[in-house]
Amino acid sequence: MQPVRDFFTGVGFFFQGLGWVARHGRWWLFGLIPALIAFAIYVAALVYLGNNAMELADWMTPFADSWGWRDAFRVMISIVIFAGGLALAVVTFTAVTLAIGEPFYEKLSAAVDPLPDEVEQPWWKTLPRSIRDSLVTLGWVLMFTIPLFFLGFIPVIGQTVIPVIGAAISGFFLTVELTTLSLERRGLIRKQRFAVLRASKPSALGFGVAVFLLFLIPFVSVIAMPAAVAGAALLVRNRLSPVPAEAP
Template sequence: MRAVRDFASGVGFFMQGVGWVARNGRWWLFGLIPAVIAFAVYVVALILLGRNASALAEFLTPFADSWAWREFFRTTVAIAIFLGGLALAVLTFAALTLTIGEPFYEKLSAKADVLEQADEQPWWRTLPRSIKDSLITLAYVLLFTVPLFFLGFIPVFGQTVVPVLGAAVSGFFLTIELTTLALERRGMARKERFALLRRNKAVALGFGVVVFLLFLVPLVAVIAMPAAVVGGALLVRQRLTSAPETP
């Protein structure tokens, strides 16, 4: 089945990225710098959220003051708030890391994806556009993931179908983030990038879902970030812009 082959191909591009950074250890270390910075930011933010989740749950549920089981209810809400923050951290880790490390990852991506003619611009000129594109992408992510978060409370459906849908949505938007640098070097604007990846959903999902699952493990997310950037560049070079587009 073609969709399955394309999905597996997408996974393969991430593995190519792993192989590339394994052969180029100096560039892997170079790409770790912004990932470590972003990881530290998220650790501090999640610690603060964890410490204040109970107070936030109490603030959000004044209607439960008279309930006999209010403590259980508010504990459940506090856990949901923290898990929501953790999910948001996973979804936005790539975007924040790419924004922080724009000059780092531009060099890393260009090293793995050498072009004779590239639409190169200084990073300080592209940074405002990158931030804007990342915020728009985040808005799309929230548009899908917020309803999925609440659907997750439905028995059975929430524990089976919703996680699969969530991984697919998150994976697709991670691919959008991780292919941005390589596609921008080819002069493609955000709408063109979105359209290209929609036409190649299966390979985009294969690449993004494996990255998303790895990013669920905090330290692995840091270690895998340079490989994900390189894998995104190789995906663009070898598949998205060198072969006929999937109808």
């Protein structure tokens, strides 16, 4: 079945990216720098959230002051708050790391996917556009993932169907973020990039879901980030259409 084969072809591009950075260790170390910075920021934020989740739960639930079981209720709310923060960290890590490491990952992507006669733009010109596009993509991600987070509390469905849907949505938007570097260098604006990825959705999903599942493992998101950028460049170079005729 072709969609299934395309899905696993997409998965394979991540491992191709892993192989590329394994053969080019200098680029892997180069790509670790912004990922480590972003990871340190997220760890500090999550530690702060964990230490203050109970106080935040108290502030959010003044109506429970007279309840006999208010402490147990607020502990549950604090767990939900921290889980929500952790989920938000997972879905935003790539966008924040790419924004921090724009000049790093632009060079890494260009090394994996060189284009003839390319005119390199200074990073300070591309960074504002990259941040703007990342915010738009993040808006789409949150529009889907916030309802899915609450649907995850539904018995049975919340532990089976919802995680699969969430992984597919998060994976697709991870591919959107990671392929931006190579597709932008081909002159594609945001709407055109989405059109290209929708046209090759099984491959885009396969690549993104593989990255998303790996990024759920603590610290793996850091060491695998250069491989994800390299794999995305190879996905664009070898699988995706070069330039769509017109954005829909």
